[in-house]
Amino acid sequence: MRSVAIVGTGQTDHSRRRTDVTQVGLAREAVVRALQDADLTMDDIDSVVVCTGPVLFAAVNQPEKWLADAIGARYKPVVRVTSGGGTGLAGALAAVNQVKAGIAERVLVVAYDKLSEGALQYSISTLYDPFWGREFAVGIMGFSAAYWRARMDSLGHTEEAAAMVAVKNRKNALLNPYAHVKKPVTVEDVLNSKPLCWPIKLMDVPPISDGACAVVLASEDAAKKSSRPAAWIRGMSYVSEAENAPNRSMIQSEPLTIAAQKVYKQAGITNPRRQFDVVEVQEPYTCFELSYYEGLGLCEPGGAAELIKSGATEMDGDIPVNPSGGCMGANPIGATALIRLAEIADQVRGQSGDHQIHGAQWGLMQAGGGWANLRGVAAVSSEKG
Amino acid sequence: MTTGLNTPPGVSQKLAATIGLPYTLTTGKAVGSTITALASKRLTGSYCSDCQRTNVPAQDYCVGCGGEMSLIEAADTGTITAATTTPEHTLLLVQIDGASSPLLHRLVGPAEGAVPGVRVRAVWADETKALFLDLEGFEVADSEAAASSPVDTTVDDAMKEMPYRLDLDYQHSYGPYYGRLFDELAHHRRLVGSPCPQCHQVMVPPRERCDVCFARTTRLVEVQDTGTLQAFSIVHLEFVGQTRTPPYVYAEVVLDGSSTRLIHVLGGFEIEKARDLTIGMPVRAVWKDASQAQGTLADIEYFEPVV
Amino acid sequence: MTPHDYVRVGIVSSAQTLLKDAWDDLQHVDLISEAVSEALRGTGLGMSDVDFIINSGSDVLDGRSISNCGFLGAMGAHHKEESRVEEDGLWSLSYAHDKIASGSARVGVVIAYSKPSESSLTAYYSALVEPFYQRPVGLDHASAHGLQAAQYLAVHGVDEKELSVVAARAWERAAANSSVDTPQVPGLDEIATSPSVATPLRALHLSRPRDGAVAVVVASEQVARRSTSNPVWISGYGSSIDSQVLGEREPGSFPAAKAAAQRAYARAGVSDPRTFGIAEVSAGSAAAELMVVEALGLAEPGQGASAYDGAASTVLNPSGGALPADVVMATGLIRLHEAAGQLAGRLDRGAGSASSALVHGAGGLAHQNHCVFTLEV
Known part of the structure; x- marks a missing residue:
């Protein structure tokens, strides 16, 4: 089985409310920093996995469709994996499997939420069965x-x-x-x-925060070419x-x-x-x-x-x-x-x-x-x- | 009571549900500047020096390379590249003079004649609402309609936030299991569950498949409206969409005869004494007066400790 | 697609519910568990043999956040690895493929479902675009497809009538497909005179929303051979996203679909897509279907209609395709179920025997995202 390494990470300047950027601008900030850390550009990325909290947090259905433009991912494979609060790890697991399966050499995983924009507890209450329990x-x-x-x-x-x-x-x-x-x-x-x-x-x-994180995953071959330390x-x-x-x-x-x-x-x-x-x-x-x-x-x-x-x-x-x-x-x-x-x-x-x-x-x-x-x-x- | 599923509820029975959520969206520089400038009847674009691409309306990031774009003043005239007419309106793709790709907006005026190649100019809304529709749309213009002369591109106090709402309506089907559950609840004030033929655990609400072993359930059984307090917390928090006034006690109860948890509230005691409640204590349902019953779980006013 | 260090991935079985206008008497969980049970039937595999579940559905359509989380029991996911891919089911299948090809798991169930009858598809589609420019102007499913169709006809000089011909053929095929509830089959005239919804598109040029669910059982080669005498192999897949800004997209064609197909073909070692016996493609409108067919290389640009010829080497959409039955998040995976079922001999849609198939699915407003699979027996 192929080995997989993390060769770059990036986080935004997290904040209670970022008034200077859109949802996708926020995610992009983490992507730019992760690519910088990996000493790579988007051209080096074969595939992108996007993760966010439930879409009702943000008023945008399938927000990766918007994000793709902001990070220059047009014509690349872009998919969103969701799994509630752990979505960032669920997405990373999908990305790891892309590399292990030989589908991609380098995958960018980007995860974000701009929680200041929505009504959090009510949004979360929509997790519950509308018939049975949501009202409580x-x-x-x-x-x-x-x-x-x-x-x-x-x-x-x-x-x-x-x-x-x-x-x-x-x-x-x-x-x-x-x-x-x-x-x-x-x-x-x-x-x-x-x-x-x-x-x-x-x-x-x-706290309730606006923030994003991005990670670059690489195959063993790709990681060896990197000048950056690998995890x-x-x-x-x-x-x-x-x-x-x-x-x-x-x-x-x-x-x-x-x-x-x-x-x-x-x-x-x-x-x-x-x-x-x-x-x-x-x-x-x-x-x-x-x-x-x-x-x-x-x-x-x-x-x-x-x-x-x-x-x-x-x-x-x-x-x-x-x-x-x-x-x-x-x-x-x-x-x-x-x-x-x-x-x-x-x-x-x-x-x-x-x-x-x-x-x-x-x-x-x-x-x-x-x-x-x-x-x-x-x-x-x-x-x- | 034990019964098969041979008496399904009315097939068209639906639960109406609405999710209405308020938002405060952050517009970012490009959208904020563009929409703010619309109030003074100016259209804003953006330029990527790497790709030499011009977008109207302005975008923060270049679709070509993902790089940051700088804001520029855009013309308010252009040429239609595509149009579609729906029963509500005509939408256009308009190649704004000087832009690299067309802008999407509405046609103002009759659809006839608004075809590709025709020149159009911006129509400004009479009343501005700090939305993209402050540009009401585009109207067919003289063929020689010239671009307005560029002016200052700076926008003072560009908007940064925009209020927004998402209102989503649903009609949820009950299906055979929930149909029976709510029929029993509404007509007989009985709660039913489905036993798993393999694990022998009883699930409330009833369902076709055992959650644990995926075995098919085949019948319903009545469970009691008494049970055990499995967990509770005391809600002080106020939030949008809340249906009770804090403080109150959130509870999860395992009904006698079932193996799953029921989400509800506890009552029948002074709220100041809520911290004295104990896990595992017996509780029972307190039903609302029959005249107030609506056939929902809220027909149970609350669960109360059995002293 | 896989050199020797990767595990070959087989489709063991698949099943769908009937696709109908409104499953008023069933919940999501009922549709899901029916499809999953049916897919496992006869394979000798029980839920305890399944290592993982990957599923496609939409919180916005379901009226429930993290809706997969509420449906875990019905999917058989309890205490298994599970993930939601919020995109057409073909993307869930790509994740499942990777898990098996990498050797991380041996057996998976891929599920996709939608019940658009319970909610507003207009709200679903308009919420797909950014909220500042395109959404307030009123861009929705019909108008986005209308603009694309107008561009397609103009760029290639194609006659509007072709759209009705494509739709009529789709409905005719669907009428013979017992998996699609089609009480009335509109003919060419009825389609061509149906109400205009977004010029040049008429109501019957747009895909018809349906409720339904589909489940696909995938396994490593070893398990697949043990579980069925007719395994269908995944030989390649690829996906590609376009810009969300409608004005940025290339008029008259789907370059993202082309890029997705090229990735799949490269992995499968296919140089001429016209060698596929069957193609099952997804489309939200008759014009989009022509654009997909052209992007996949089954016809020259602007010549999509020729791919429907009896003389064409690839039988196109023998199931009727997506126009008569669009299950939103499940449409592409249903195409795969159709193609795999025909290759394995489980389904007969009159396409004759074929040994390879091409499958296409799409996502986003007016097909922003595309995914292509290639299959072989």
């Missing part, structure tokens, strides 16, 4: 808070433990030039912040779960476990806590990061609160999680998963600047969406393997 929906926040409340009892994911995630990620975001929320907070600040959907409080929630994709998977399946567990995420096990098998990982140097996860609310620790096998089920308290996931811990600040620094939903992939790739490429984990060689990332029922994982390494 509270975006995914009502749902997410409800299952956090359930995990408090069964796993000990306390409000304090989740607050520590907010403290850590917001602190890390201070070092990330692309983060637009740069305000350190304390556990007390988080606990005392306004309840939005208790137990979720204001500071458990990432090799060692495993990648994106798994779904029927959202109202009988006896669906909201305590442990089965699709996350399935995706992680698949990726670890592909990558030859047997002890993720020891073997990975750095992790990036997509935490739409703080409580999710705790769940991911368990689903990714960074600790035993029920061990997440202990793990965050131990400091192991801090920048200087043995398994740093979200040195970029994660979603707490910027959260353009449709781009967020690809940002996690770009961040973890930059870590093993040694180009993460102030939030670089020194000597990182193996990186793990997680992303997902829907009703916490779409879950993806990827492993990258500085070595091809």
Whole structure:
């Protein structure tokens, strides 16, 4: 099977609201930067995969049709892969398969959302069955808070433990030039912040952002021609779960476990806590990061609160999680998963600047969406393997 | 109650649903400048120095190379390259004088004679609304209609944002499973689910295929309007499209006799005490008065804790 | 298309629901699960053998965000790799192809569906373009096709009557196709005198929206040979997008369709497309169908009508094509189901025996995006 590498990444200057560019202008900014980083031009790109959040976020149906013109992709293969909040990783997986199948040598993946333009919670509520439940929906926040409340009892994911995630990620975001929320907070600040959907409080929630990310994937031959360091994709998977399946567990995420096990098998990982140097996860609310620790096998089920308290996931811990600040620094939903992939790739490429984990060689990332029922994982390494 | 699916509901039964969403779109430099300049009856284009391509109306990025374009003043006259007449209007492709490709807009005036090769000039709307339709369209002009002389291209205070709405209407089919579900709900205040013949789990709403093993379900069973609180949260957030006034309790309930979760709200207690609710506590449906029933899930006013 | 280090990809089976004006008595999930069950029937493959699901549908048409997320059970996707490709089902098939060709997976189900009867197609199509210039002017499905048709006729000097001939032939073929619900078959006169909707196009020159679903089971060569005695191989595919700005597109032709076809032919090693036994192509209007046929190299520019000749070596749209039955997100994948079914001998549309086929699908307003597959047995 052909090896695939990330040879370029680019992110926009994320912001609560970018008033200077259109939706596609925003995405283009990330593309220009990714091509610059890869030392390539659009002429070198064989195929483009576009990812955005649900189209109702943006009032444009099939927005890749508009974007194609803004990035000079006319006459190239352009396709959009969608999968809720994890769409950036779902798109990257499609792109990886294009390279592995010999269909393309270099694929550009671009993911974006300009969330300031729409009514987010109402848009998200349109996920729900129009017959059954939509009128009671509270975006995914009502749902997410409800299952956090359930995990408090069964796993000990306390409000304090989740607050520590907010403290850590917001602190890390201070070092990330692309983060637009740069305000350190304390556990007390988080606990005392306004309840939005208790137990979720204001500071458990990432910002709503305008932002984009682009990544250039290359075959081994194409990567060898590149002067830029490569991050090799060692495993990648994106798994779904029927959202109202009988006896669906909201305590442990089965699709996350399935995706992680698949990726670890592909990558030859047997002890993720020891073997990975750095992790990036997509935490739409703080409580999710705790769940991911368990689903990714960074600790035993029920061990997440202990793990965050131990400091192991801090920048200087043995398994740093979200040195970029994660979603707490910027959260353009449709781009967020690809940002996690770009961040973890930059870590093993040694180009993460102030939030670089020194000597990182193996990186793990997680992303997902829907009703916490779409879950993806990827492993990258500085070595091809 | 156990029954087959041999009594389908009225086949044309539909659920009307509307998704109406407000937006504030960001126009970008080219669109913002173009639309702002329309108010002073000026048409704006853009130029790519690499491709030597001129677009009217202005685009931020060159369709040829993806490069950034600079804004230029455009003529307000041109030549029709294609036309189509619909029952509502005639749409034209107009090659604006000096442009590399035609612009799409409406014809003002009768469709007769508006054919390729005919000269046209811009018609400006009487009332401007900060939309592209401030250029009302193009009218057939004298053959010698000359381009207006270029003037200053700068636009002060170009618009950056544009309010927008998307209103989408739907007529959703109930199908046999939801048809029966809602018939039972409306006429008998009963909830039904479908058991999987392989997993023996009961799914509410009922469906043809088991979500887990894809086995075909063959019958419906009644489930109870009592159940267990699987999860809850206390909603303080206000948002567009919300159907209840915060604070209230969002809940997911597993009805007795079913294996899936039902999304609803909890009530029947003081909201200040909501944090004392416990996962796993028994709850029961509180139905609205029959006179207010509409045959929807909202016929259940809320679920209340069983003390 | 695949040198020895890639896995050959076979179509094991495929199935569609009846295509009809409104499936009033079924939901999306009912249509989807019917197509999927039917596609798996007789293959010896059960849902537990399926590694992944790729699907095409539209949130805007479905009235539901991330609508795939609500339909996972009906697609059989629970605890499998799944993705939505929000474009015609042929693009979903291209993703599925890549997953198998790369060796990442062995068995996949590709699904495409639309139920336009539940929503406004006008809203769907007008929301496809940017909201600032083209949308407010009133560009929609009919007017975009009308402008394109006007350009086609003018550029090539083609008579308007050809459009009615193309449409009449499509309807005649569809009438013999039991998968399309066609209670009344309009004749040439009825088509030529149907109401004008966007000159030069009349109502019956435009594709007719239908509800329906289609599912295709694809597998690695090894599994495909085990699961069917009549595997159909994917020999090539390609896609290409044009500009969204209507004024930027080349008048009278579809260069993006040509680019997509050239990519597919190069991978399949095909130098003369007229060697394909069958071609199944998608089009939103009779003029667009002629432009597609020409872009695929089945006729010279402006000579598309000649491809319908009995003497032409490739039988064009034996199913009737997309004009009598346009299932929006599923139209191209239904073309593939038709072509593969005929090559495998599952379907008989009177095209005789063929050993290779060409399939075309389109997306976007007035065919901004094109995808081409080549098949062989």
